[in-house]
Amino acid sequence: MNTLENRVAVITGGTKGIGKGIARVFAAKGARVVISGRSVAEGEACATELSQAGGSVVFIRADVTKREDLETLADAAAKMYGGIDILCANAGVFPACKLDDMTEADWNHVFDVNLKGMYFSVKACLPWLKKSAAGRIVLTSSITGPITGFPGWSHYGATKAGMLGFMRTAAIELAKFGVTVNAVLPGNIATEGLDGLGADYMRSMASSVPLKRLGTVDEIGYAAAFLASGEASFINGHALVVDGGQILPESLQALESA
Ligand code: NAP
Secondary structure (H helix, E strand, C coil): CCCCCCEEEEECCCCHHHHHHHHHHHCCCCCCCEEEEHHHHHHHHHHHHHHCCEEEECCCCCCCCCCCHHHHHHHHHHHHCCCCCEECCCCCCCCCCCCCCCCHHHHHHHHHHHHHHHHHHHHHHHHHHHHHCCCCEEECCCCCCEECCCCHHHHHHHHHHHHHHHHHHHHHHHHHHHCCCEEEECEEEEEEHHHCHHHHHHHHHHHHHCCCCCECHHHHHHHHHHHHHHHHHCCCCCCEECCCCCCCCCCHHHHHCC
């Protein structure tokens, strides 16, 4: 079930956090995985670690804010393996900044990485995804923006909701090529990026999840692998929440009285 045997997958932001979890799960399911990010040292270390665990994983450096980097990444991946079947547009940033302090540069930075970076990634991989027998695009959105709000993340939430707006039209446009476009909406997942928000934040987020813990990166990997698999062939334009039930309680009381 759920095999990705010999499917070629490009994962942006695949060098750590959720992207690394997606890469590990895809590689374990037999995919030939190409991960990208900006840090060469972290990217090469990640590819080595996942390859030593038995997967086929290579690193190619690419900054998603640079269109040429994505074109080079897609060309190199396709040359290496004869095509691209799956794109996971996952690279993203979440620097917290409240509206009172937010500058145009803060806003642009988050939009450039999260939204324009996703668009560049899709555009660069699209010629090969269209040639694939079953092209798949899996976007990493978030519960923050499409469903919930959190002070400090108005710009971030706007990008993550924007990804779903993009998805719904792209899913219609690309269906005629057999390419599906879906999204995972993670809740709070223990990653290097989230670590940066501090132990107090991590503890309080874990307590707001009915399952009373943060998610793991592999748990997002399993969801992405399903959406990328043959078994998900009739799922198109879907937003899959993976959050341990975090969005469910109507109030603090609903959570605490269970
Ligand atoms: P992370 O641990 O900080 O990892 C981010 C990844 O993206 C790294 O591989 C990083 O590599 C790459 N990246 C960042 N900026 C980039 C750029 N300009 N070009 C190319 N790659 C770039 O973050 P994470 O927590 O795993 O988050 C990954 C995705 O999940 C994001 O889209 C985020 O919005 C989403 N998400 C996360 C959570 C959560 O709880 N962690 C929840 C919901 C959604 P380099 O730094 O080397 O470039």
